[in-house]
Amino acid sequence: MKPMKRVLSIFLVLITTVLAHAQPQEIEMADGMRAEGKIYVVVAILVVILLGLVGYLVILDRKTSRLEEKYKENHQSRP
Amino acid sequence: MLNLKSIWWKSLCALLLIYSVVGGFLMRVPRLSIVNETIRALYYHVPMWFGMVFMFLVSTWYAVKYLRNHRMDDDIISVEFANTGLVFGLLGIVTGMIWANYTWGTPWHGDPKQNGAAIALLVYFAYFVLRGSLSNDEQRARLGAVYNIFAFFAMIPLIFIIPRMTSSMHPGSGGNPGFNMYDLDNNMRKVFYPAVIGWILMGCWIASLRIRLRRIEERILDEAYEKSA
Numbered sequence: 001m002k003p004m005k006r007v008l009s010i011f012l013v014l015i016t017t018v019l020a021h022a023q024p025q026e027i028e029m030a031d032g033m034r035a036e037g038k039i040y041v042v043v044a045i046l047v048v049i050l051l052g053l054v055g056y057l058v059i060l061d062r063k064t065s066r067l068e069e070k071y072k073e074n075h076q077s078r079p
Numbered sequence: 080m081l082n083l084k085s086i087w088w089k090s091l092c093a094l095l096l097i098y099s100v101v102g103g104f105l106m107r108v109p110r111l112s113i114v115n116e117t118i119r120a121l122y123y124h125v126p127m128w129f130g131m132v133f134m135f136l137v138s139t140w141y142a143v144k145y146l147r148n149h150r151m152d153d154d155i156i157s158v159e160f161a162n163t164g165l166v167f168g169l170l171g172i173v174t175g176m177i178w179a180n181y182t183w184g185t186p187w188h189g190d191p192k193q194n195g196a197a198i199a200l201l202v203y204f205a206y207f208v209l210r211g212s213l214s215n216d217e218q219r220a221r222l223g224a225v226y227n228i229f230a231f232f233a234m235i236p237l238i239f240i241i242p243r244m245t246s247s248m249h250p251g252s253g254g255n256p257g258f259n260m261y262d263l264d265n266n267m268r269k270v271f272y273p274a275v276i277g278w279i280l281m282g283c284w285i286a287s288l289r290i291r292l293r294r295i296e297e298r299i300l301d302e303a304y305e306k307s308a
Contacts, residue, residue: 050093
């Protein structure tokens with residue numbers, strides 16, 4: 001019975017090491033940042049920058065429209 | 080073509096871009112080794128290239144139109160879309176370098192995809208050099224249009240075909256089977272495609288402003304010329 005026990009224990013050790021290696025490695029992600037809610041700071045900053053850029057484009061767009069109208073008026077008033 | 084002055088597509092552009100930032104940072108992404116969290120850069124780096132190709136496509140379309148009917152307005156549209164496309168390309172290459180520094184270890188790896196993109200941008204730089212070197216309006220428009228068509232068809236193999244024929248580390252090239260590892264991820268698609276449309280619309284918006292300003296400029300110059308004649 002004794003050799004049987006030894007073989008079994010060796011087999012057990014072997015299978016546990018193999019299983020330990022087969023376990024998928026944890027891939028590092030920014031989980032901490034998400035858990036702490038700091039990701040919202042990043043999102044808020046980027047949304048503000050984006051809104052600022054879009055707002056600036058809107059202003060440029062209106063300015064261009066005004067220039068177009070001005071040009072048209074000048075053109076019509078002339079003989 | 081989109082109406083340059085209507086507001087609906089400009090609001091759509093703003094909404095899609097804001098969604099791409101909020102969704103791009105907060106929605107789930109697959110956990111992949113090497114890229115880790117930087118997989119999210121895909122939402123912002125790749126739309127730059129989609130935007131560039133779209134702008135250059137419109138530019139070429141109007142170059143062909145110019146050659147067919149010689150309307151100066153088509154030349155203006157063609158130039159301004161090429162201009163905007165170049166900005167997108169530069170942003171794409173710089174963001175790519177930042178990402179490459181993290182995943183490949185160096186900003187300029189000499190990867191076929193990087194080299195091809197750089198050469199494609201140089202081909203388009205030459206377009207503006209060619210235009211700048213000609214003083215006759217009609218000659219500039221005609222040669223520019225012909226070269227524009229050449230530049231577009233030089234860009235396609237440089238960016239899409241050659242990197243696939245050689246070994247490249249860039250996803251979607253060489254031995255790499257492409258975006259399939261995250262392209263198949265439906266969660267990422269939900270942010271990626273809206274981001275692409277949003278950035279294309281923003282490119283159209285910027286180009287439309289440049290076109291409108293150029294049209295006024297052109298008319299003022301014409302009047303000044305008529306007065307002096």
